Amino acid sequence: MTKFLEGLGSKLAERWLALLLVPSLLLMTAAAAGVTLGHRRWHDIDALLDRLDRLAAEPTLRTAGTLIFVVAGLAAVSAGLGLAATALGTAIEQVWLATRPRWLAARRRRRWNAADARFTQALLAAARAEDTPDAKAAADRARALNARRNRIGLVPPVHPFWLGDRIAAVDTRVWETYRLDLATAWPRLWLLQPEDARGELTAARTGLAAATRLLAWAVGYLVIGTVWWPAALIGAVTAATAWRRARIAGAAFAELAESVVDLYGKRLAQELGVPCETRLTRSVGAEITTLLRKQS
Template identity: 40%
Template sequence: MPEFLTRLGQQLAERWLTLLALPGALYLAVAQAAQVLGHAHPFDLARLTRRLTAWAGAPPVHSFGGQVVLLAGVLAASAAVGIAARTLGAGIERVVLAADWDTWPQPLRRLAGSRVAARRRRWDTARHVLDGHRRAAARAAALRKPHDAEALHEARRRLERIAPERPARPTWVGDRVRATGTRVRRDHRIDLAVLWPHLWLTLPDTDRAELSAARGELAASTALAAWSLLYAPLAVVWWPAAGVSLLLLLTARHRTRAAAESYARLVEATVRLRTVELLGLLGVDHSGPLSDDVGDVLNDLLDSRLPVLEAGPEGAP
């Protein structure tokens, strides 16, 4: 037990240092450098060095008590900034996934609805083009003639750049995550929201580790977007901070899309590969690939029944 607690404490300390203290300390350092350098001397390292030397020579810094107070203050401030970034990142993740955009307050709900409608129009146009290429390819194959395969692939890529399925959310990331449920419901009539908690409990540790890592990468990418927002106000006193903020934002956008793609693919692959094993645990005999009937059986077994209305004093519900 003591060894477990020691190992747990070490892991928590490492996570605290990695996720909160170090990024927060870097932010505080940049903020202090921005205040010293300003717009007039944005890259004057000699000016920054002189100021740091002056601070290091202050009498309180040379005493043990002063060093302890300084270190504790820096760690506390770093952790506070890190917590603020993680909290802001959770809010950004909710906006990016946009699962509940239809409950957002006005005017955000109206803006999100307009974006969904615009994305649907673009997707419908791209789908029409793709269907035209598919029909042309089918006619060419029937006539044993060559067809433009590259044009067909490009039309498909253009469609997926808008959304992998017909858009229902205002963001590509939200639609990519939602597409997993759409596909398993269309292909196997499986309700992913009903299936997933039961399937998760039966997965091997390696599968759960892969899924957790992919989900953690999605959260980390939105946290990076939060850091970009925190660096943006520093541009008021030090203009290079605007470039830092923009670079972090572009990196966060790329990482968020890649993480959403990876996570969605892993979830879909897990459903297709592991659902048969869940059927065995539920006492359902099945061999071969998933089918629509299997999806119906799973939904019936796992979904909750509607609540029964109790009769009132006079038999009325």
């Protein structure tokens, strides 16, 4: 038990150092530089070094008690900033996955409908052009329009943001294909997965949380940018990086979650005693859904 607690303490310390302490110290450093330099002297390194020298020369900062107090204060502030960034990242994720504002979701739905109509027309044109010299060009156009529609959403959008629709599309696609209620079946599917498959899912989910937390740090730099414009540039670059990472992690998580149903749906049916000889079908999925919902 002692070794376990020591290992747990070291892991928590490493996690706090990586996720909270270092980003917090960087943000506090940028804030101190911004307050000292301002917009007009944004590049005056000499003024910043002079300020540091004057602080170091203060007699009160040379006592052990003061140093301990300063270090403890910095640690407390960094922990508070880290917790605030985590909370803000969670809020950002909830906004991305929400179904409101509805007007924005309706706008994405109209874009998807228009792209779907163009793809349908191109698909019909490709069918008419079959066995003609224009067949390849028509097929390529249909594929390009299909990819353009899928970039908006794999299913008709109901969320204002792409990430919410990409993750929600898993439920829709699983239901339409297998008539399986994924929300009800997921805990059972999770128990059937091997450890490496769970690790892949966990890594993708952790990556999404890390991306939203990075965006929260970007907000901090944008706030500092009101008094020191280089911080706003850092915040903008950080926000763009976080947005890109969130899309990649969200798409990976959704793809892996859907793959779990494709790979372990048959085993779920067998474990529940539902006949499934070849592969998961709509009738089998409907029976599993009824069973797991405890419906008569």
